[in-house]
Amino acid sequence: MKFVTIIGARPQFVKAAAVSRIIRRNHQEILVHTGQHYDNNMSEIFFDELHIPKPDYNLGVGSGSHAKQTADMMIGIEEILLKEKPDYILVYGDTNSTLAGAIAATKIHIPIVHVEAGLRSFNMNMPEEQNRILTDRISKFLFCPTNTAVENLKAEGITQGVYDVGDVMCDAVLYYEKLINKNGKDYYFNRLEKLIEHNNPESWYLATIHRAENTDNIEKIYEILSAFEEFDEPVIFPVHPRTKEMVLQVMNENSFKNTIITQPVGYIDMLFYAKNAIKIVTDSGGLQKEAYILNTPCVTVRDQTEWVETLNGNHNILCKPNKKDIIDKVFNTKTDMENKNNYYGNGDASEKIINFLR
Known part of the structure; x- marks a missing residue:
């Protein structure tokens, strides 16, 4: 073929x-x-x-x-x-x-x-x-x-x-997760200058925000970063190139210190930060699912999600792009980590696809 x-x-x-x-x-x-x-x-x-x-x-x-x-x-x-x-x-x-x-x-x-x-x-x-x-x-x-x-x-x-057939992203997470276990934490932090400047936190939240509905004006970015400023641990925030200028403007004008801005990171690095985060705050589609597979609670800054299975047991919860709701969902949501279903397969979706076509 x-x-x-x-x-x-x-x-x-x-x-x-x-x-x-x-x-x-x-x-x-x-x-x-x-x-x-x-x-x-x-x-x-x-x-x-x-x-x-x-x-x-x-x-x-x-x-x-x-x-x-x-x-x-x-x-x-x-x-x-x-x-x-x-x-x-x-x-x-x-x-x-x-x-x-x-x-x-x-x-x-x-x-x-x-x-x-x-x-x-x-x-x-x-x-x-x-x-x-x-x-x-x-x-x-x-x-x-x-x-x-x-x-x-x-x-x-x-x-x-x-x-x-299951999820090919699950295939990738399970395959590359093995690689991150071989390296120590310092390996990943040393690849990002901004984190070194902030003395490499022991615990952190991970954030990615890039969708137009959350970044189309500076007031929305201010609300989101204001919420991050109230978190009890630093927020690692790899910023999309399209939104970097507005994010830095809000950070500088308000002297926000709790958010660590970094350049976009590679996939394996991202898996490390996601797997070891206290919680993830995102509007990404894929990261919601990766968080579920990696057993990291997630708050999604959107009104709906394609990955509705992740909402079961509050592994993922939806919220509005405002300071009050983000803080409420991050700190007042209990996740049922005991009862978690294997919705996305066992890491063999790619094999099934090619077998069907053959």
């Missing part, structure tokens, strides 16, 4: 690391990087540390409006598909890269394999929700991470080619 795999954003690099490792045992893969994430800390470091094969093509699309970015990707992907003539195109998740790959493939009748199909936030204002729904509609094989995702598709009348 010959695959063209489309990736472009940080979470997709991690998923591809798990699936590509299985594909390349017996099959051919052409890896296409759209360039949706292009900063070194958001892209290049993942290929290096996760040992992902270097892309065969890099479209270098970069930032832009949703329409322009998606259109530029479609043009580049179509040219590659016509040249490579794969048996399948493989797309992950819900980014513009995902949708661009799917549309380009369906127009020239190449079967689409959608990994992480069936997720729904039921919020059509989210670009991710639009991308995942449209991609599911035109995919031939829909590999779902959970039974909830299967039921979501069934409710929309999609039942053909749907498989519950």
